[in-house]
Amino acid sequence: MADTILVKLAIPACDRCPVATLSERTPLREVRIDPTDERVDFVASELTSDPPGDLELLEFAGEIHGRYDLERTASNLEGDTCDDCACDEFPPAFSSVPVSPREARIDDGELIVTFVLTGYGELQAVVNAFDATEVRQILVDRDVEDGDGRSDVVPIDLTGVTERQATVAALAVEKGYFEPDGATADEIAAELGVAKSTVSEHLRLVTATVLSQLFGEGT
Incomplete structure (x- = not known):
């Protein structure tokens, strides 16, 4: 199910x-x-x-x-x-x-x-x-x-996700970043006009926020 x-x-x-x-x-x-x-x-x-x-x-x-x-x-x-x-x-x-x-x-x-x-x-x-x-x-x-x-x-709870982090995550999903043949962090960074490290850090924080609540022990 x-x-x-x-x-x-x-x-x-x-x-x-x-x-x-x-x-x-x-x-x-x-x-x-x-x-x-x-x-x-x-x-x-x-x-x-x-x-x-x-x-x-x-x-x-x-x-x-x-x-x-x-x-x-x-x-x-x-x-x-x-x-x-x-x-x-x-x-x-x-x-x-x-x-x-x-x-x-x-x-x-x-x-x-x-x-x-x-x-x-x-x-x-x-x-x-x-x-x-x-x-x-x-x-x-x-x-x-x-x-x-x-x-x-x-x-x-998404209140801890900043507007900028949400923007990066939304674009990553739209461009298929989380799919095998989707956009890379470099491509997303180029579209946003930011460094690749910035994109990676934003996605890491958003992912950590979601996954820690989904799979955290005792949550």
């Missing part, structure tokens, strides 16, 4: 998105991304004064139910286009992930999504589906034999 993995991702929304603007005033929960109709549905705890335009809001049973149609025109964005809008990238990304999210919310302009996955292949697919993704939390329920002295469920 493969390991079961819970991963929490933070995906920045476009600062022009009215849903993201509303989330700066009140947290949005039960967020659903519809990749077919290209729509965002959500529930807000309260209706703020002067809510952003382009949102359909309806009060029901003491809650505010909202909908945002992503089929917007340039005039909705005051002359700008939506081609590079992060919100517009949500539907195709969600249509390519192997499983539906267990939980999704938007808080202060960030889409926070939690997935429960069966194995590292699905984890890689989910992380690759979104651009500018920050991994906030990973929990691994390992398939271990009884009596091996380790906990079945392992929380991976």
Whole structure:
């Protein structure tokens, strides 16, 4: 049986998105991304004064139910286009992930999504589906034999990983550094404009952080 993995991702929304603007005033929960109709549905705890335009809001049973149609025109964005809008990238990304999210919310302009996955292949697919993704939390329920002295469920705390270390590690994964025929540390260093030793040290620290929590005795 493969390991079961819970991963929490933070995906920045476009600062022009009215849903993201509303989330700066009140947290949005039960967020659903519809990749077919290209729509965002959500529930807000309260209706703020002067809510952003382009949102359909309806009060029901003491809650505010909202909908945002992503089929917007340039005039909705005051002359700008939506081609590079992060919100517009949500539907195709969600249509390519192997499983539906267990939980999704938007808080202060960030889409926070939690997935429960069966194995590292699905984890890689989910992380690759979104651009500018920050991994906030990973929990691994390992398939271990009884009596091996380790906990079945392992929380991976990434708070000790710096932004720079995460950037190097993300590029290393993207370029296949950990695969037999992937990029070398020299190639990653050249792309980042840093020394090879810097790349190696960042990857060593990130790897140590993750592996010590996954396989440490008594963790």
